[in-house]
Amino acid sequence: MQDGSRKGFVIAVDGPAASGKGTIARALAKHFGLPHMDTGLLYRAVALKIWRWGGDPNIEFEALRACDNLGFDPDDEELRSEPISRIASKISSYASVRDALLQRQRDFAAQEGGAVLDGRDIGTVIAPEADVKLFVTASAEVRAQRRVRELLERGMPGHYDDVLLDIRARDERDATREIAPLLQAQDADLLDTSDLTAEQAIAEAIRLVEHKLANA
Numbered sequence: 001m002q003d004g005s006r007k008g009f010v011i012a013v014d015g016p017a018a019s020g021k022g023t024i025a026r027a028l029a030k031h032f033g034l035p036h037m038d039t040g041l042l043y044r045a046v047a048l049k050i051w052r053w054g055g056d057p058n059i060e061f062e063a064l065r066a067c068d069n070l071g072f073d074p075d076d077e078e079l080r081s082e083p084i085s086r087i088a089s090k091i092s093s094y095a096s097v098r099d100a101l102l103q104r105q106r107d108f109a110a111q112e113g114g115a116v117l118d119g120r121d122i123g124t125v126i127a128p129e130a131d132v133k134l135f136v137t138a139s140a141e142v143r144a145q146r147r148v149r150e151l152l153e154r155g156m157p158g159h160y161d162d163v164l165l166d167i168r169a170r171d172e173r174d175a176t177r178e179i180a181p182l183l184q185a186q187d188a189d190l191l192d193t194s195d196l197t198a199e200q201a202i203a204e205a206i207r208l209v210e211h212k213l214a215n216a
């Protein structure tokens with residue numbers, strides 16, 4: 001499978017909010033012994049910085065400035081809060097922001113041995129040469145239920161109707177933005193997790209990757 005021009009084995013996992021892509025990507029990374037990057041956290045970290053500065057996410061330049069020296073604590077609970085989800089969705093539509101975050105993700109994908117990345121544009125923009133691409137989805141209602149449960153488990157507020165509205169708005173914005181919109185790469189396998197437990201979804205993802213490997 002490795003042909004010299006490629007340094008390692010890359011798995012791209014894309015999908016909408018709370019589809020289970022992070023759960024799947026983390027499990028694949030563990031199973032195949034690869035490092036994992038949750039690329040949504042980069043956009044969330046930019047959003048959190050603007051939020052803490054009291055900046056205006058509607059101003060592209062302010063969002064771009066927040067990309068400078070972007071360090072963050074992945075365990076910071078605020079990164080996963082609903083206000084930050086909303087700001088992340090907004091600022092991720094700016095070309096300058098996407099550009100500023102691009103190389104960090106490409107470098108991660110290109111590291112020796114390979115990697116698993118999850119996000120919205122991994123299979124289409126960040127790692128179009130990925131060995132395996134999964135597009136993980138689930139109905140908006142199921143995703144809203146999952147996100148509410150997750151927020152409550154983390155001790156944060158989450159109301160089903162608000163979260164569902166928010167998920168629909170983010171879906172729409174992610175899918176219709178001009179740059180790197182959320183879309184299934186032509187060569188990606190679709191994995192609908194609506195009726196699957198997390199364990200079943202992970203098992204199916206491993207099966208899809210192994211099937212790809214066997215036929216490579």
Ligand SMILES: Nc1ncnc2c1ncn2[C@@H]1O[C@H](COP(=O)(O)OP(=O)(O)O)[C@@H](O)[C@H]1O
Pocket residue numbers: 015016017018019020021022023024146147149150193196197198199201
């Ligand atoms: N198949 C599934 N069934 C039920 N809950 C799931 C499933 N996959 C993920 N979850 C839960 O749903 C929430 C969102 O999953 P996550 O993997 O973070 O989604 P994403 O990365 O797509 O936003 C988490 O609390 C996770 O534990």
Ligand SMILES: Nc1ccn([C@@H]2O[C@H](COP(=O)(O)OP(=O)(O)O)[C@@H](O)[C@H]2O)c(=O)n1
Pocket residue numbers: 015016017018019039040041043044085088089090092118119120121122170174
């Ligand atoms: N590769 C990526 C990852 C996230 N994003 C944006 O960042 C926001 C937060 O991403 P996330 O993956 O953490 O969000 P969830 O799917 O976990 O809700 C999304 O709403 C997207 O708009 C993106 O544009 N491109």
